[in-house]
Amino acid sequence: MFLNELYHSLNPVAFSLGPLSVHWYGIAYLAGFALAAWVIWRVSRRWELDLTADDIMSIVIGVAFGVIIGARLFYVLFYGAGYYLEHPLEIFALNQGGMSFHGGLVGAVVGGSIVCRTYHISIPTVCDLGVIGAPWGLFFGRCANFVNGELWGKETSLPWGVMFPTGGNVYRHPSQLYEAVLEGLVIFCVLFALSRRRPARPQGTFMGVFLVLYGVFRFLVEFVRVPDAQLGYLFGPITMGQCLSLPLVVLGVVVLVLSRRLNRPQVGHL
Template structure:
């Protein structure tokens, strides 16, 4: 099992400077946001919008706060199974793990929208730009999950099975479901959106965020079949296959389809900064 040997050679701690410990999981968030910012900036230039480096920085910082807060809150609400009601102080213990992608998505939209309102930039266009960069963040995050040995899959006899240290159940090789997600939710979705973003003029508003949501919903739902459910929840509704991740992925997929349908019908072009009113009632371009 060659991948198993690679896993056991990795250390969740990237480096340590005295009492300061830097983990790969934290670096995954950092590099994910940096790469997303670069993709947003380059794609915005390709589409002819006027986003500057400072504008992108403002949006990314706002999105980052939204992702972290939303991801944590969703995990507490949907995956906590009453634990956090009994131990509310643990809600702040993010170092112990517990982040939900679905909550991070909601937080990202809210944070990005607030930044766009401040900049007077088109929110639908920013959603499309952010969707183009988000898969790279997912890729780094899932790779960090693999390094941490968390969110592992079901037993397998495939040659790339991994014996995760904390999985329990004895010497059992399991699906590296974290890497399946890194490839499908990260690299594949990024490649699809990158190809779509190359067209000029840019495809209508909603095309990219809709495609992202639809593909993520499909991939996440499928991978849950080879990934173990969260221990505190198990399978839902008396089944031996339905997980919370699948339940949350269905509305994500449906939202993606709905956005694509609306985008096709409205056929609105991508736009950048909006005209805003001055005190005398005249409208000027916000630069």
């Protein structure tokens, strides 16, 4: 179990400065947003959009706030199972974990849209640019989940199984790394390859592909991932994560169909 040895050599705390401890989870968020901003800048240059570095920085900051607020609110509403009604102050305890990708996606769209409206920038184009860079945030976030020993999978006898401290005395699927590869690396490679065509593909193409791929990958990985303890399985083998992912696939197909029919070019400022 080579991966098990690697896991037990890792520490969730990256480094400490006196009483301040910096966790890999926080570094993962920072790295994800920074790399996403770089990808957006690179792709916008290739598409010859009139977006400045200040425009992109403002968009990324708006998206960052939206992701954090949306991810936390969705977790509280859909995964809290009534706990936060009894402990409302715990809603603000972000250091204890509890973030939902689906809420982060909604928050990112809302936060980015507010900035785009303020600076008169095309929202559909920014959505397409954003999802090309977003997989890096997913990749680093899932790797941080692995280091933290959370969101692990079901029991396995495969040679890369990991024995997590909170998962009992059994080897489990490192489902965090499955998601890091599929939701992060694979989706990025697909979208970045599509982005290299000039002129750029129509508005909505990249958002549609992202939604379909993420929804499918998340739905599949959920079969080997143990659901949140407070929720368990909703019905049969179906989890909350799968119920929230199926609508993404449907929405992604709709966006792709509309993108093809409308065939609107990518633009920067309106």
